[in-house]
Amino acid sequence: MYSFKNDYSEGAHPKILNALIESNMEQEEGYGNDVHSQNAISKIKKLIGNENIDVHFISGGTQTNLIAISAFLKPHEACISANTGHIAIHETGAIEYTGHKIITVDSNDGKVTVEKIQEVLEFHTNEHLVKPKLVYISNSTELGTIYTKEELKVLSEFCKSNDLILYSDGARLGSAMCVKDSNLTLSNMCNFTDAFSIGGTKNGALLGEALIIKNENLKKDFRYLIKQKGGLLAKGRLLGIQFEELFEDNLYFKLATHANEMANLLTKGLEEVGCEFLINSPTNQIFPILENKQIEKLEKKFDFHVWEKIDNTRSAIRLVTSWATKKEAVLEFIHEIKQTIYSENLN
Amino acid sequence: MYSFKNDYSEGAHPKILNALIESNMEQEEGYGNDVHSQNAISKIKKLIGNENIDVHFISGGTQTNLIAISAFLKPHEACISANTGHIAIHETGAIEYTGHKIITVDSNDGKVTVEKIQEVLEFHTNEHLVKPKLVYISNSTELGTIYTKEELKVLSEFCKSNDLILYSDGARLGSAMCVKDSNLTLSNMCNFTDAFSIGGTKNGALLGEALIIKNENLKKDFRYLIKQKGGLLAKGRLLGIQFEELFEDNLYFKLATHANEMANLLTKGLEEVGCEFLINSPTNQIFPILENKQIEKLEKKFDFHVWEKIDNTRSAIRLVTSWATKKEAVLEFIHEIKQTIYSENLN
Amino acid sequence: MYSFKNDYSEGAHPKILNALIESNMEQEEGYGNDVHSQNAISKIKKLIGNENIDVHFISGGTQTNLIAISAFLKPHEACISANTGHIAIHETGAIEYTGHKIITVDSNDGKVTVEKIQEVLEFHTNEHLVKPKLVYISNSTELGTIYTKEELKVLSEFCKSNDLILYSDGARLGSAMCVKDSNLTLSNMCNFTDAFSIGGTKNGALLGEALIIKNENLKKDFRYLIKQKGGLLAKGRLLGIQFEELFEDNLYFKLATHANEMANLLTKGLEEVGCEFLINSPTNQIFPILENKQIEKLEKKFDFHVWEKIDNTRSAIRLVTSWATKKEAVLEFIHEIKQTIYSENLN
Amino acid sequence: MYSFKNDYSEGAHPKILNALIESNMEQEEGYGNDVHSQNAISKIKKLIGNENIDVHFISGGTQTNLIAISAFLKPHEACISANTGHIAIHETGAIEYTGHKIITVDSNDGKVTVEKIQEVLEFHTNEHLVKPKLVYISNSTELGTIYTKEELKVLSEFCKSNDLILYSDGARLGSAMCVKDSNLTLSNMCNFTDAFSIGGTKNGALLGEALIIKNENLKKDFRYLIKQKGGLLAKGRLLGIQFEELFEDNLYFKLATHANEMANLLTKGLEEVGCEFLINSPTNQIFPILENKQIEKLEKKFDFHVWEKIDNTRSAIRLVTSWATKKEAVLEFIHEIKQTIYSENLN
Incomplete structure (x- = not known):
């Protein structure tokens, strides 16, 4: 049968397994301070064309979302998400567990629009309601649809002018970017969002997501927050090696x-x-x-x-x-x- | 140099890497419902000699501690730990983040004694203080010392008669059990504790801890809690395969x-x-x-x-x-x- | 103008102020262990006709909701509420702050129906989603409507047979019960729900809600949870005296x-x-x-x-x-x- | 007997009860937007001699501590407190419930010293440990001792130069300030701390603490946080009226x-x-x-x-x-x- x-039924791409074997007996620093993780970070920065970003490797998608969102928000601040969003349904209330409400907007195609965000902002205007602060999108979405470069630009500008954080869940970012005739680049993703993830698990890795943080205000002490939520792997090399391979030769x-x-x-x-x-x-x-x-x-x-x-x-x-x-x-x-x-x- | x-400077034992390669292109169910995870669970149950336990595989030690402890306790209940305990110092407040106080007892050798627990119980007697409910031990401890079978029995009986949960962090359980002349078995660990972990990361795996829950009251809906904290790997096979190997031929x-x-x-x-x-x-x-x-x-x-x-x-x-x-x-x-x-x- | x-623009009913003055120089135990609080509890138990309930006085409505709901639920369990529910909108994410998702069901009249709850249950069937566990209703609702005795009975039976906790926010319970021709009694409220509140603030008190817990499983250590959330007033007499008056002569x-x-x-x-x-x-x-x-x-x-x-x-x-x-x-x-x-x- | x-065995000072009666039938705005609260805030600002502070009235001491501390800290940041501190013992883990570790320092007299804080800072230097960020003191302390003006100055300067927030719990601040020959003023308290409370409950009020926030970075959206934790009383006038009286004629x-x-x-x-x-x-x-x-x-x-x-x-x-x-x-x-x-x- x-x-x-x-897209996570098999193991990893053979190149990744190979790299694990070849590096296996090297003695490396723990917790992501190994040479492979550092090398993978360099590759990603080069691809994005921005040396000032922070890159962190985290084991899974829910883990990445909950660490990032709970790090970015103050206790009374909330996320806006499509009602189909992964965080809104399929993460067992992980975001709420960290204390934050998710305000869902109805969506037929898995996408969030400026109009819908505007409605949320107009409703939430005083201290008896949560304060909408972060817009969560997934690209590609849970329904397989994508945000085009132009759509992301519009969202991005709206968020900037409304003091909202734009965060993109990239569990399937590869698939979104490699749609025929798409001209969306990692550099675009970085420009348009405050932070975004690049999913490994669903695109050839055994596990692992890369989280990119561009917004300076969101960077501080981030490794503390990864550790606190149990996301800092002792053998962080496992993540570093995989992303090294994934970003070698456009794999x-x-x-x-x-x-x-x-x-x-x-x-x-x-x-x-x-x-x-x-x-x-x-x-x-x-x-x-x-x-x-x-x-x-x-x-x-x-x-x-x-x-x-x-x-x-x-x-x-x-x-x-x-x-x-x-x-x-x-x-x-x-x-x-x-x-x-x-x-x-x-x- | x-x-x-x-004990996490290198990758994984070659048998584990081998097993990953051999199983790589099998299509498996996600989230720990794969045949390897189920097989590894069977092996552990057999080794322990108890079919009624629940076994869960979780990516790391901090992750395991925080998921277990926050699942076991109600909001006002607290842990007792040696002041040297991993949860008390080296997990960036992960347990407190889940809402629970850690009451530390002074310890010269990394171990918790019945006398020290007794003192804590005598002090915490009303609703203005937290309610001590779970005793956290690590075996071997953060100072390399071990609890003997007899010491564990004493702790276990004290906890039972005081309605306390005994939880053992086994990040280095292998090392504790394999001390010369030790007669401590996994079956003992299971009998003496309500729940305990068997560490993989520091004993040959790329990552992964097995969490064993014996106490019936602590079992319910546990997979929800793993998922909520981001600990349910999509490719759960990665953990299953490793524990399959670790418990083959006494590896x-x-x-x-x-x-x-x-x-x-x-x-x-x-x-x-x-x-x-x-x-x-x-x-x-x-x-x-x-x-x-x-x-x-x-x-x-x-x-x-x-x-x-x-x-x-x-x-x-x-x-x-x-x-x-x-x-x-x-x-x-x-x-x-x-x-x-x-x-x-x-x- | x-x-x-x-309904909270003025202070308190004069009888309440009088009672505060008369009792002012009595020396009383703190934290609700005063004779007035104990007396008020007795009156409420008598009115309800059940000596086995627990009664707690808490300063406000949001406080009562968040203490009760976070005490009743495990981390992965969620509330079901009408989309108009106070907890869903007007409490600044207080419930989510305690870690729990609120699943809202659309409602035109502020009320939750068995059909809507059934839909929620049918959708939430595995560990990737939260587990619906508590049904939140308000009576009267935020739209001024009420649940009749018969409607509450239907809800109650459905919740019981589906292992759901039924909790009623009674910030305006007086108004709901005193509707012309209503035959709803406090005794009914107690029979139909697992826990419910009787609001004082919006019906003549300076502040204060009485929380009634009938379900045995929800009672344990509840004062710890009130204290932990900052809800145990040092001068608990302030709440006790007010409820003593409110339940004297049907005030x-x-x-x-x-x-x-x-x-x-x-x-x-x-x-x-x-x-x-x-x-x-x-x-x-x-x-x-x-x-x-x-x-x-x-x-x-x-x-x-x-x-x-x-x-x-x-x-x-x-x-x-x-x-x-x-x-x-x-x-x-x-x-x-x-x-x-x-x-x-x-x- | x-x-x-x-110091909370009796009700309130008669002047307070009088003021409650006189204002009782005035129609006022809810949630602290009433004229009495605004007037009390003005009086406090005048007494302190600083118009740029924020003043909030909150029902109790534990409530004030938990709202303030959880508002001021990021998830990985911790408090430093004397081991005798109220938050460290007698608040049922309220601070830990909001997710923050309390690092206790041994103290014989209820006070925290610069030397002890220094030791904590030297130990907590990387992301595997929490980040000490807030120093909690109580004045007078739980042992009846006080910090002199000079001691507070030393603490204040140390905190400033180490990027630490200094927060003073003033449940018994009146008693500390009115010690014979003390020259400590509210203005000093404001200059030396980032935020501090002025306790009403233990000094003549029925309930209520005033929280003063001086540090600009800690002010934003604070009413959201009070509301979220259930601390925003519908009849906020109850707190305003009391502080109006307490700060009239030096009462x-x-x-x-x-x-x-x-x-x-x-x-x-x-x-x-x-x-x-x-x-x-x-x-x-x-x-x-x-x-x-x-x-x-x-x-x-x-x-x-x-x-x-x-x-x-x-x-x-x-x-x-x-x-x-x-x-x-x-x-x-x-x-x-x-x-x-x-x-x-x-x-």
């Missing part, structure tokens, strides 16, 4: 491009048989709408999430591809769905 | 035994030249007292922590060995120290 | 009845001139919809909140009455509004 | 002077019969050491705390006086103790 369930972008291509291939195959989609996604998560009968048949050969009931006979499923997705599996899925439809027609 | 600075205990033997060899060599020690440690951390001049010379060839000033001419240093420590390095250190003393005498 | 802005209910009557009088006068209302409220908060021009005129003589824009020419205002509201002021308001309409017609 | 148990200082005089009278009487003291206290708390037999006899006529066992036959007791302490009761206590000694001698 082949799985399109998520990070090659892997994300492969993931997107595999998803696009699935999309194309599904479109060919007339399939509709819950939402139009150019990235590595797609949401085709299928007959429940079809889904049942597909489930015998493939693993995936049934995302949402559409009506009594149809549901949207989620298919996720990754750096490790095999083209043959994609073709087989398309073949299977064509068969399914063919046999449907016979009935 | 060879480092005796800590865990072999590695700890090697670490202890290397430390014992250092101790013996130092004793031969008349060296005194800050404390008598049978485990992989030792604390010899040296002339400052000697320390300066040794620092040119070896890396280690200067632990504590003793007087104007002498300091205690900390030497830490691990599964990866090379016997030649140990012998060279001993040789060097003998040379140092010889040349000292010439002056 | 007469104020209908809220509490007489005051709430007066408040409701004044609001009903306003409603009747407004209806006579054809006024529409945002919502049908039988309690001491009403929400008439007026022409903006009318509002401007009224604002010259009366103080009140403009609640919500209805369209380009009309808004809803909020009028609040209390134990202290003067009938003459009500009649003058009605007179004024009739004048306003008359003069409007002249234009 | 007359009580010397504490606050007259009351504290009376309390001190009564304690001094007790001290003198006890000294006359040769009594020793646990510590030399010039304020309203004294700690005489008595024979256990004497204590038993005194307990039949007076209420007080037995503070600490001295040896097998003697204990220290705590006697507390207040604005309400009657001179006759003091004289009777002295008479009784002389009798006791006389009858002792007869045996």
Whole structure:
């Protein structure tokens, strides 16, 4: 049974495993002070074209979000997030555990707009309500959609002029950046946000996210906060080595491009048989709408999430591809769905 | 320069790396629901001889302590710890961040005694003070000392009869258990405590601690709490695979035994030249007292922590060995120290 | 300028001030262990007809909500509240500060229904999401509406069968209970909920809410939690004396009845001139919809909140009455509004 | 039975009750925006001689400490306090609940010294430990001792040059300032600290502390934080009116002077019969050491705390006086103790 369930089903890209083996018996400083972490930080700074940023490696996405957001906010300050945002739903109240309210705005496409933020600001005007201070976006979003460079610029300017922190969760940033014809760069991400993450876990690493902090006011004592939340790995080399590899020879972008291509291939195959989609996604998560009968048949050969009931006979499923997705599996899925439809027609 | 600075200077035991490579392209469930994690849990249950325990794998020691303790306590309940305890000093207030006071008791050897706990209980008797509820011990301790089986039994009985939770931080449990002539088993640890951890990071793994929960009242919904604190790795297989290997063919205990033997060899060599020690440690951390001049010379060839000033001419240093420590390095250190003393005498 | 802005514009009912003066030089135990607090507790237990409940006096409503909810929940557990709920909006994220998410359900009338709770439960089914555990209701609600005895029974049974805690915020419980023809008793409130508060501040006291805890599992060590959050007043007598008076000769209910009557009088006068209302409220908060021009005129003589824009020419205002509201002021308001309409017609 | 148990056994000074009655039916804005609170703030600013300070009224001492400290610190920052400090012992872990460690320094007299703070700073030098950021002192201390103007100046300068916040808990500030020959002024308190409180509860009010914030960096959005912790009373007038009275005609200082005089009278009487003291206290708390037999006899006529066992036959007791302490009761206590000694001698 082949799985399109998520982008963390396999281990790490072989180059990463190789690098772990080669460096294994080196004696290194702990807690991210090793040469590999320092080297990876240099590479990222060079890629972004900014030596004045701070870069921290943290083990996972929820961990990164909760450390960053709780470090950036004072106790009465709140986040604004799309109602589909990972922090708003799928992190077991991690942000609230650190004491901060998440104000959700309704969103059909996983994205936050200036209009929605404006409404929140207009409502929250005195000390009986929380003070909205940070805008959380994810790029690509939980629905596979992306913010274009232009959209990010608009958000960025609005946040700046309203004294709001713009933070981007990049668990799937690679996928967002490697969409065909995208001209979004890491340098853009850095310019437009106060802080953003570059996800490793879902793009070829065993684990690890890089957190980039540009805003000077948010940098101070940040390692204290990573340590306090249990995010400072003793063998920090494990994270450093992986990001060293991911940013060698554009591996990070090659892997994300492969993931997107595999998803696009699935999309194309599904479109060919007339399939509709819950939402139009150019990235590595797609949401085709299928007959429940079809889904049942597909489930015998493939693993995936049934995302949402559409009506009594149809549901949207989620298919996720990754750096490790095999083209043959994609073709087989398309073949299977064509068969399914063919046999449907016979009935 | 060879480092005796800590037991997390190198990567992982080669068997672990091997297992990562061999399993790399398997598609597994995320978040610890993979077959490797389930298999590692079975192995640990078998070793302990108790099928009714819960086992969770968590990325690091601070993370494990903070998740466990904040899950076990109500807001007004406090921990009791030796003033040398890791949670009391070296975790950047991680436990306090979760809202709980740590009541420290003075300790010369890193250990907590029934007498000291009794004093705390007698002082904390009403709602204007916190309610002591959990006793935190580390075995081996931050000073390299250990609790014997008999000492643990006494602590355990006292805690039970005073409605206190006994929690043992096992970041270096291997080293404690593999001390020569020790008869402490994992089964004992389980019987004597309500919950305890088995450290991987400092005994051959890239990262990871196993948390064992025996007390029924402490088990419920524990995965929610791991997730909320950012401790549930998407690729949980990374932890499962490592513990699978560590508990195959007694690898865990072999590695700890090697670490202890290397430390014992250092101790013996130092004793031969008349060296005194800050404390008598049978485990992989030792604390010899040296002339400052000697320390300066040794620092040119070896890396280690200067632990504590003793007087104007002498300091205690900390030497830490691990599964990866090379016997030649140990012998060279001993040789060097003998040379140092010889040349000292010439002056 | 007469104020209908809220129900805490004046000081305390004269009987309360009198009792403060009479008892002033008595030497009493601190922190609620005084004879007045004990006496007030006895009265409340007798009124409820249950000796096994715990009663605590706490200074304010937000304080009561945050102490109770944070005491009742484990870190990963969440509240369900109407989106209009006081804890969801007007407490500056007090509940989130204690670490708990509030899951809001849409509500037009300020009330939570079994259907809405059911939807929340169906969505929150695994450890990546918070665990809904407590249902927060306010009676009367923030929109002046009430839960009838029958509605509370239905909610109560649903919560019991779904292992949910039902907690009722009674900042305006008096007003809810004293609605004409209501047969809701304190005894009912106790039977239907796990814990509920009886508000003093908005019904004649200087400050103070009584928190009633019926559910045995929620009682333990509660005074520790009041103290920890700064809610245990040194001169706890101040709260005890006030509740002694409020529950002497039904003063509490007489005051709430007066408040409701004044609001009903306003409603009747407004209806006579054809006024529409945002919502049908039988309690001491009403929400008439007026022409903006009318509002401007009224604002010259009366103080009140403009609640919500209805369209380009009309808004809803909020009028609040209390134990202290003067009938003459009500009649003058009605007179004024009739004048306003008359003069409007002249234009 | 007359009580010397504490300084909050009686209600409020009659002038305060009077003011409550006179203002009772005024309609005022809620949440501290009433004219009385504004007027009290003006008086305090004038007394201090600084218009640029912020003044907030909060219901109790623990509440004030927890709101202030949690507002002033970032998550990884810690307080330094004497081990006798109220926040360190008698607030049920309120500060830790807000996430901050309290680093205690040993103290025999309830006071913190520059030397002790220096030691803490020297130990806490990296991100594995908390960052000491705020020095908590209480004046007068929990042992009745005081900081002189000169001592405060030294502390203040040290804190400034080490980037530490100096915060003074003034639950008994009146008593400290009204010690005979003291030349400490509110203006001094303001100059020497970043923030300090002026206690009302223990000096004539029903409840209430004034928090003074001088440091600009600590002022922002402070009302949000009061509200979030449940400290913003709906009828904030209750606090404003009391402080208006306390700072009219020097009432606050007259009351504290009376309390001190009564304690001094007790001290003198006890000294006359040769009594020793646990510590030399010039304020309203004294700690005489008595024979256990004497204590038993005194307990039949007076209420007080037995503070600490001295040896097998003697204990220290705590006697507390207040604005309400009657001179006759003091004289009777002295008479009784002389009798006791006389009858002792007869045996």
